[in-house]
Amino acid sequence: MSKCRTYLCKAVLKEHFGDLAEKICLYMINKGCCHLRQIASETELPLDKVRKVLTALIQQNVIKFEKTKRGVVEYFVDIDVLLWRHRIPKFIHCAKSLYGDAAELLVEDIVYHGQIMMSKAVDNVTSKLNEALENAGHQKIGSSIVHDKFSLLAGSHFIRQCINGMETSEEELDERDQSTLYRVPPLHSTGKRKRSIDDSEQPAKRQKTDAPGDDGIYWKINSRRFHQYFRDQMFIKAISNRIDKRASTILQTMLRLSEVKTDDLCFTTQPLSFTEIFQAIPLDAGITRNLCEQYLTLMVDDSTNLVSKIGESGGGMFVVNIMKGLTSLCKAHLESVVQERFGSKSLRIFKVLLLKEHLEQKQIEEMAMIPSKEAKELLYNMFAQKFVSVTEISKTADHAPARTFYFFRVHMDQLARNILENCYKALANAMVKREAETIEHQ
Amino acid sequence: MAANVKQEPVEDTDLETRVLLMCHQNPEGITDALIQEDMPHFDVKQRVTAINRLLSTGRIDLLKSSSGKLIYKLKDSSSQDAVKGSDQQEKVVYQIIKDAGNKGIWIRDIRFKCNLLLTQVNKILKNLESKKLIKAVKSVAASKKKVYMLYNLEPDRTVTGGAWYSDQDFESEFVEVLNQQCFKYLVQKAEAAKETKVDPIAQRNSSYASSHDVWKYISELGISKVQLSVEDIETILDTLIYDGKCERSIVVGAGDSDKSKKLYRAINPVIQSTGLMRMPCGSCPVFHNCYEGGAVSPTTCIYMKDWLQL
Numbered sequence: 001m002s003k004c005r006t007y008l009c010k011a012v013l014k015e016h017f018g019d020l021a022e023k024i025c026l027y028m029i030n031k032g033c034c035h036l037r038q039i040a041s042e043t044e045l046p047l048d049k050v051r052k053v054l055t056a057l058i059q060q061n062v063i064k065f066e067k068t069k070r071g072v073v074e075y076f077v078d079i080d081v082l083l084w085r086h087r088i089p090k091f092i093h094c095a096k097s098l099y100g101d102a103a104e105l106l107v108e109d110i111v112y113h114g115q116i117m118m119s120k121a122v123d124n125v126t127s128k129l130n131e132a133l134e135n136a137g138h139q140k141i142g143s144s145i146v147h148d149k150f151s152l153l154a155g156s157h158f159i160r161q162c163i164n165g166m167e168t169s170e171e172e173l174d175e176r177d178q179s180t181l182y183r184v185p186p187l188h189s190t191g192k193r194k195r196s197i198d199d200s201e202q203p204a205k206r207q208k209t210d211a212p213g214d215d216g217i218y219w220k221i222n223s224r225r226f227h228q229y230f231r232d233q234m235f236i237k238a239i240s241n242r243i244d245k246r247a248s249t250i251l252q253t254m255l256r257l258s259e260v261k262t263d264d265l266c267f268t269t270q271p272l273s274f275t276e277i278f279q280a281i282p283l284d285a286g287i288t289r290n291l292c293e294q295y296l297t298l299m300v301d302d303s304t305n306l307v308s309k310i311g312e313s314g315g316g317m318f319v320v321n322i323m324k325g326l327t328s329l330c331k332a333h334l335e336s337v338v339q340e341r342f343g344s345k346s347l348r349i350f351k352v353l354l355l356k357e358h359l360e361q362k363q364i365e366e367m368a369m370i371p372s373k374e375a376k377e378l379l380y381n382m383f384a385q386k387f388v389s390v391t392e393i394s395k396t397a398d399h400a401p402a403r404t405f406y407f408f409r410v411h412m413d414q415l416a417r418n419i420l421e422n423c424y425k426a427l428a429n430a431m432v433k434r435e436a437e438t439i440e441h442q
Numbered sequence: 443m444a445a446n447v448k449q450e451p452v453e454d455t456d457l458e459t460r461v462l463l464m465c466h467q468n469p470e471g472i473t474d475a476l477i478q479e480d481m482p483h484f485d486v487k488q489r490v491t492a493i494n495r496l497l498s499t500g501r502i503d504l505l506k507s508s509s510g511k512l513i514y515k516l517k518d519s520s521s522q523d524a525v526k527g528s529d530q531q532e533k534v535v536y537q538i539i540k541d542a543g544n545k546g547i548w549i550r551d552i553r554f555k556c557n558l559l560l561t562q563v564n565k566i567l568k569n570l571e572s573k574k575l576i577k578a579v580k581s582v583a584a585s586k587k588k589v590y591m592l593y594n595l596e597p598d599r600t601v602t603g604g605a606w607y608s609d610q611d612f613e614s615e616f617v618e619v620l621n622q623q624c625f626k627y628l629v630q631k632a633e634a635a636k637e638t639k640v641d642p643i644a645q646r647n648s649s650y651a652s653s654h655d656v657w658k659y660i661s662e663l664g665i666s667k668v669q670l671s672v673e674d675i676e677t678i679l680d681t682l683i684y685d686g687k688c689e690r691s692i693v694v695g696a697g698d699s700d701k702s703k704k705l706y707r708a709i710n711p712v713i714q715s716t717g718l719m720r721m722p723c724g725s726c727p728v729f730h731n732c733y734e735g736g737a738v739s740p741t742t743c744i745y746m747k748d749w750l751q752l
Contacts, residue, residue: 340719371612426723429740436741
């Protein structure tokens with residue numbers, strides 16, 4: 001793992017879980033999988049303290065564990081989950097804007113606990129809401145309203161059930177199992193009828209203890225679904241910038257239709273027919289059949305390649321090209337970095353290289369229409385900061401500079417990775433700065 | 443015997459005219475083998491005398507071709523007049539410069555071609571220049587390199603650099619102004635399209651402007667002292683594409699011409715500036731030297747301080 005990423009992990013751990021967790025996790029991040037005693041002895045911490053930290057972090061889904069063939073349980077840090085903790089405020093805001101206050105509190109509660117039973121979360125949120133309502137002089141609400149919100153969140157896959165890591169692993173789940181992950185159990189007050197088997201077996205005991213109807217089923221945030229939502233919002237924003245609001249409405253409809261149906265990491269969405277898309281467009285958007293057709297053509301023709309037409313049946317079959325869309329967005333972000341860091345003229349050189357791939361310096365000057373001296377300076381500046389690279393092709397075996405062609409080009413993947421690293425570092429820097437400022441002003 | 447002697451000069455002049463005719467048909471020049479093939483009934487001696495006579499009267503030239511063979515070429519009557527009265531060396535140099543056309547020729551190459559000494563060549567060139575037969579032009583490719591060409595020729599684009607150069611200097615400001623004006627035109631066109639057309643496709647189609655339209659607009663603005671061609675404007679429009687401000691599409695010319703037309707239109711950027719660049723770290727010059735506890739560190743960062751207005 002890169003230095004910058006570890007640096008960011010360190011900052012996140014310190015901020016979210018404190019110094020002890022930071023020490024233990026950093027050791028685990030450097031080592032990979034390790035067992036309990038190893039951690040304790042290497043970090044020179046008492047065993048029970050390590051155990052407590054591990055428990056807390058497992059509860060927060062940051063640490064995972066698995067049983068090796070020799071029967072030893074090994075622990076490792078799920079770095080993605082750890083870094084995604086930044087996005088929690090965004091998750092909560094997203095839930096609020098989609099489903100309202102109750103959903104916001106639910107997501108907050110689930111994140112706070114890491115893993116929690118539905119009944120508990122619903123109870124917590126209901127009491128919190130009621131408290132606020134009472135203070136404002138409103139009437140109390142029942143837990144069923146919160147439960148409905150919970151079902152909505154689960155129905156759109158924003159939250160999911162946890163699976164027991166000791167019994168089954170994520171990879172073993174097939175498609176049917178996947179769908180059961182989002183099945184919401186009934187709330188205990190209303191769910192008696194459905195749990196008839198349990199009821200008939202020990203009705204007396206249940207009545208007394210009033211055990212929740214969802215005992216043993218824990219829920220957590222489905223970060224990947226949130227990411228999918230953010231990604232879709234990015235696309236919608238991009239199309240709205242590029243074409244206009246109405247085009248983005250159509251794209252939004254397309255994404256919404258395929259939201260739960262398509263896997264979050266696939267390259268394209270499920271094909272959608274024109275009729276399907278048109279019927280799902282909200283009526284108040286004021287988009288006629290003709291307009292919808294035209295906008296789809298526009299989006300297919302657009303250079304972002306976000307939408308493609310793959311067939312003619314059903315008035316035309318369309319897919320959203322996730323991969324291509326992400327690539328062009330990524331390109332746009334890289335260009336933005338170049339623009340801000342080196343200026344517009346450098347951006348021109350950069351884009352010439354992006355479009356034409358391999359070019360000699362002379363060709364770059366001619367195409368970008370920048371005088372030789374200036375172009376050299378801009379180009380070498382970008383080269384020094386690893387934004388462009390050089391390929392040497394020598395006419396002779398001795399690689400004498402006079403007999404060698406020097407081709408400049410942009411390695412997109414490499415550059416994107418570099419910029420990502422910079423983002424990690426910048427984020428960690430911001431966190432460190434915030435920490436320092438808070439200490440100073442305490 | 444006497445008849446034979448009398449006949450010979452007649453045949454010789456016949457041979458001469460035929461050689462001249464062949465030279466006329468092949469402006470690239472003819473080889474000795476070609477003459478032999480064409481007129482097998484003349485022997486070597488006859489050919490030699492004929493050609494020698496043609497050479498001495500200055501009607502054909504003897505040159506060395508690229509493959510190393512000797513070729514005969516018709517001598518230009520115009521060059522004949524221009525260098526009248528000058529000596530053989532001057533004629534040779536003049537011919538070399540003339541062959542180089544409007545691309546010009548470097549003094550070193552002249553020396554190699556005519557095998558004369560540098561001082562001699564210099565003298566000849568100075569002579570020709572003072573007679574206003576040739577001129578020296580500075581090339582944009584290398585500022586110290588002078589190329590020679592005939593006095594009445596307009597230098598080639600590769601020598602002067604075209605419209606974008608004045609006195610060997612690239613006019614970057616001029617290019618920038620044109621770049622901005624072209625973009626302005628395209629934006630105006632796109633805005634007009636947005637206001638007048640309802641259909642999104644019609645909107646897009648009418649926001650396209652052909653390079654000819656842009657050229658006309660720029661010419662009418664009168665910002666350029668030199669006459670720009672449509673191709674010049676296209677290179678400017680290409681820079682707009684590289685700036686990410688417009689896109690190009692090509693349509694096949696309808697009916698009247700088979701030439702495809704290049705259309706350009708202004709486009710909106712997909713994103714606002716990226717997140718990384720909205721904080722100081724994005725453009726920080728010492729970003730890679732920055733670490734906790736170092737001389738540059740986030741806690742002591744002055745850029746951060748300004749940014750957060752602490």
